[in-house]
Amino acid sequence: MNRVITIGREFGSGGRELGRRLAEALGMAYYDREIMTEIAKRTSLSERYINQVVERRPVPLLPITVGHTFSPVLDAAFEQNQAIYQEQRRLIQDLADRSDCVIVGRCADYVLRERRDLLSVFIHAPMEFRIQRAREVYEKDAANMEDFLRKKDKQRAAFYNYFSQNKWGDARHYHLSISSVYGVDYVVSILKDAALTFPGGAD
Amino acid sequence: MNRVITIGREFGSGGRELGRRLAEALGMAYYDREIMTEIAKRTSLSERYINQVVERRPVPLLPITVGHTFSPVLDAAFEQNQAIYQEQRRLIQDLADRSDCVIVGRCADYVLRERRDLLSVFIHAPMEFRIQRAREVYEKDAANMEDFLRKKDKQRAAFYNYFSQNKWGDARHYHLSISSVYGVDYVVSILKDAALTFPGGAD
Numbered sequence: 001m002n003r004v005i006t007i008g009r010e011f012g013s014g015g016r017e018l019g020r021r022l023a024e025a026l027g028m029a030y031y032d033r034e035i036m037t038e039i040a041k042r043t044s045l046s047e048r049y050i051n052q053v054v055e056r057r058p059v060p061l062l063p064i065t066v067g068h069t070f071s072p073v074l075d076a077a078f079e080q081n082q083a084i085y086q087e088q089r090r091l092i093q094d095l096a097d098r099s100d101c102v103i104v105g106r107c108a109d110y111v112l113r114e115r116r117d118l119l120s121v122f123i124h125a126p127m128e129f130r131i132q133r134a135r136e137v138y139e140k141d142a143a144n145m146e147d148f149l150r151k152k153d154k155q156r157a158a159f160y161n162y163f164s165q166n167k168w169g170d171a172r173h174y175h176l177s178i179s180s181v182y183g184v185d186y187v188v189s190i191l192k193d194a195a196l197t198f199p200g201g202a203d
Numbered sequence: 204m205n206r207v208i209t210i211g212r213e214f215g216s217g218g219r220e221l222g223r224r225l226a227e228a229l230g231m232a233y234y235d236r237e238i239m240t241e242i243a244k245r246t247s248l249s250e251r252y253i254n255q256v257v258e259r260r261p262v263p264l265l266p267i268t269v270g271h272t273f274s275p276v277l278d279a280a281f282e283q284n285q286a287i288y289q290e291q292r293r294l295i296q297d298l299a300d301r302s303d304c305v306i307v308g309r310c311a312d313y314v315l316r317e318r319r320d321l322l323s324v325f326i327h328a329p330m331e332f333r334i335q336r337a338r339e340v341y342e343k344d345a346a347n348m349e350d351f352l353r354k355k356d357k358q359r360a361a362f363y364n365y366f367s368q369n370k371w372g373d374a375r376h377y378h379l380s381i382s383s384v385y386g387v388d389y390v391v392s393i394l395k396d397a398a399l400t401f402p403g404g405a406d
Contacts, residue, residue: 010375124375169374172213172327175382176393177374182402190379193396199385 003028005102005195006109008122008160008168011152012130012137014180015123019104021188026195029101085163105156109174110164119198121191122169122177129181206231208305208398209312211325211363211371214355215333215340217383218326222307224391229398232304288366308359312377313367322401324394325372325380332384 005022009015016032023030085107092111095101103112109120125133131145160168171177176194180187208225212218219235226233288310295314298304306315312323328336334348363371374380379397383390 122374122380171325171372171374171377171380172382174374174380175384177325177377177380179375179378181378186400186402189400190393190397194393197389197392199389 003100003195003198003200004096004112004115004118005191006112006118006120007102007104008109008120008156008174009104010124010130010149010169011156012134012149013123013125014133014184016104018123018180018184018187018191019102021184022191022195023102025188025192026100026102029095029099030104031095031101032104032106107160107163110160110166117200119176119195119200120174122171122174123180123187124169124177125180206303206398206401207299207315207318207321208394209315209321209323210305210307211312211323211359211377212307213327213333213352213372214359215337215352216326216328217336217387219307221326221383221387221390221394222305224387225394225398226305228391228395229303229305232298232302233307234298234304235307235309310363310366313363313369320403322379322398322403323377325374325377326383326390327372327380328383 005019005026005028007015007019007022009018019032020030022028088106089111092103092106092108095103096108096112096115109118112118113120127146127149130149134145134149157168160166164173166173176191178187178190208222208229208231210218210222210225212221222235223233225231291309292314295306295309295311298306299311299315299318312321315321316323330349330352333352337348337352360371363369367376369376379394381390381393
């Protein structure tokens with residue numbers, strides 16, 4: 001049995017950097033955008049389109065015309081979103097079966113919730129910290145940064161809540177939630193310790 | 204500057220045992236019911252009454268008659284609840300100033316939120332785990348145990364949400380949230396590590 005760590009995160013909290021560094025520290029595979037690329041290959045849909053879908057709650061409003069069906073366009077788009085989620089779900093399961101890994105985002109904690117070797121993590125940080133970090137990392141203007149971050153969080157929450165029927169950011173849905181406010185080094189060190197001594201799937 | 208760890212927890216998750224063992228492992232003072240006793244001494248109210256108040260959201264329905272006021276009884280009871288909370292708040296602040304300590308419950312994380320040496324923790328566990336544990340620890344009948352636990356959680360949430368204006372159990376209000384499903388030893392070890400390497404209040 002493998003060891004699988006999933007990471008959900010608030011936008012700007014550094015969850016992706018943390019995930020990458022944790023995977024490196026533990027010698028595990030790391031997935032985030034790679035999953036999207038893989039899905040794109042499998043479904044022949046463009047990566048850009050898939051990113052659009054997975055970043056938002058799939059409401060049937062995407063500008064897709066589906067020629068081979070008599071269903072109304074609205075239903076077809078909705079079904080397409082569902083299909084992408086299902087494809088993504090299968091891919092995440094494949095990846096988790098294949099090797100020890102860290103998977104960032106994509107409802108992976110929910111998809112893999114039955115695995116006894118799962119350590120699911122949620123990373124968050126205070127708004128001021130995220131604004132500061134987002135300005136450095138994304139080189140965006142400070143104006144409206146708070147609005148931008150709140151919108152991103154809202155999208156993630158909507159996507160997660162829609163497909164998981166859990167509540168994004170509720171401590172009780174993750175094994176371990178931690179603030180990155182005290183620095184990436186501190187969090188990586190705690191998560192590494194948590195993963196190495198993790199008793200899940202031991203028997 | 205001291206080091207202060209606060210622990211919020213779901214009923215039956217083992218948060219209090221964890222807190223006690225963590226304090227022991229770190230050589231820190233430990234407070235939970237002691238705070239209540241101390242408050243009782245200060246305010247000359249019975250400990251039993253105070254426990255009733257702090258376990259529930261203070262709605263103005265408690266059977267208290269206040270002879271020295273012309274306010275309606277409802278307002279008086281409400282003010283009394285507020286007074287107890289304020290007294291408790293001051294005591295928590297005193298205790299945190301006095302020495303390194305672990306404080307379980309009582310909105311301590313919110314009361315001490317401005318301290319830079321604070322590590323606030325939330326302990327939770329799946330319902331099945333808590334039912335099993337509660338049956339062993341409290342020797343209660345299994346019948347209606349789930350209802351009993353949900354009611355207890357509801358009371359804690361109401362009390363916390365009322366006085367803190369935060370949302371009980373939301374990962375984003377705590378530095379670290381962790382499930383006790385993998386055992387007390389595992390969680391104590393992770394929290395000990397987190398406390399010993401904690402960079403808060405370092406400069």
